[in-house]
Amino acid sequence: MKKILFDLKKQYYFNSLYPLYKVMKQDPRYDLWIRSGKDQHRFLGVFMISNRGKIQSELRSRGFQVTDRTSGFDGVVCGDALKKPEKYGDVPKFHLDHGVGIKTLRIRNIVRQKNARYHVFLEGQYWYDYIKSLGYENTAEFHVTGLPKLDPFFQPGHFDNPSLVSRLGLDPGKKTVLFAPSYKPSCIDHIGDSILELLPQYNLVVKLHPYSWGGKYAPHSQHRLYQELAGNHREMFLVPADEYDVYPYLFLADTLISDTSSVVNEFLALGKHGIIYQLPKSNPRHSDGMPVLSIDPEDWLKGAFPHISRPDQLQSAVELALSPSSGMKQKMEEYRNYFFTELDGKASERVKHCIDSVLLGDK
Incomplete structure (x- = not known):
């Protein structure tokens, strides 16, 4: 039996690793373990507080095997480059990036580790x-x-939109707009409370990046602004800080x-x-000169996704995104086919097949 460590540097990485974990869990040839990072937040603007104990308790309560160890495993699965890869030993390392965007950090962190070699999916x-x-x-090794x-x-059936609409108290007769900004660089300072201009025409859901809540990588002002707005406008729903999975909301949203x-x-x-x-x-x-973004934002999905640079363009952009032209639809399919391969719900099986071949010699 091969002992595999799923290294959870940040709690919100869990969703990038869990689909593979579920598939591997069904194979009796594997013994699966999870290790949590500190995932710190800033307290009183000064003190860094570790959330490792809390995360570990939650994982154990859900039936996962949890460990503090980094060595003694036959392979490691991670959602980012390992912080100190030498601590994990000379074993295969399988990298499943936690994001699928255009930030180059995903490759930069791997390239900088000269003495570690990953299988990158x-x-x-x-x-x-x-x-x-x-x-x-x-x-x-790229796959x-x-x-x-x-x-x-x-x-099919993984997400339940009607139940989510009911839980959030949304109007099922309205289109739903999801506002999900990054923490850095971020449009929060530019849009601010202008997002409220979409009310009451649309359901409005705001989902902040986990770092927008923690105070370590972004100021607390990011979440405080939308907490105040949500408190004063019940038509706007702010996803709570402890609900880090954005996927149910992406699946629900019309734009x-x-x-x-x-x-x-x-x-x-x-x-x-x-x-x-x-x-x-x-x-x-x-700092090493590599661009932070792999694409100039001016060109990113140009012709398929409306681009705006002022808050007063929000309304017209939402209308366009909800009623795209045939040219926009065609352009979107071109981008979709280039950015993604086989969107069939079976990537976990393909990744596992690669892992099986590395660790077990399967063909």
Whole structure:
């Protein structure tokens, strides 16, 4: 029996790993364990508080085997490059990125680890072509299999829209707009309370990035603004901080408003038109010179998703996204086919087949 560690650096990475975990759990040849990171939040603006104990307790209560160990396993599955890969030993490392967007951190973190080699699973041809354009195609074993994270979207019955509408108290006769900005760079400072202009014509759901709540990577002002707005406008629903899974809301929404968040591409995978808030041009780069984004936001899904740069464009953009032209629909299919491969709910099976071949010699 092969002992496998699922390394959960951040709690919200769970949904990127769990579809594969479920498939591997059915195979008696594997013994599965989960290790949680600290996933800290900032308290009183100064103190960093670890959430590891809380996360571990929740996992144990759900029946998962939990460990603090990093060594003694036959393989490691992770949602990001491991923080100190040498601690895990010289074993195969399987990388399932927690996001499917255009931020280059997913490949940068792998390339920087010169002494670690990963099996990296990609959602489609686009990312492999981008990696190849940088000359990094030999820094890891890349597999264009699709990502398990997306599987639930394409498994009938996984999400229950009527129940969610009822729980949120939404009007089933209205279209639902999901506002899901990133934490950095973010359109929150640009849109602010202007998002309320979509009321009462639409159901409005706001889902913030987990980092927008923690105070470590983004200021607490991001969540406080929308907590105040939700408290004063009952037609707006703010997804609570402890509900980190955005997928039920992406599946429910008729359109999406976001910025540089990976939810934009995830919405594309669903075959629905979203809206990209284009932030002021800055061409941000990492300290080593690598661009923060793999695509200029001006060109990202251009012709398929409306782009806006001012809050007063929200209404018209929502109307366009909800009634796309035939040209927009055609363009969306082109992007969808390039960014993603085999959106069939079976990426977990393909990833497991690769893992089986590495660890068990299966063909």
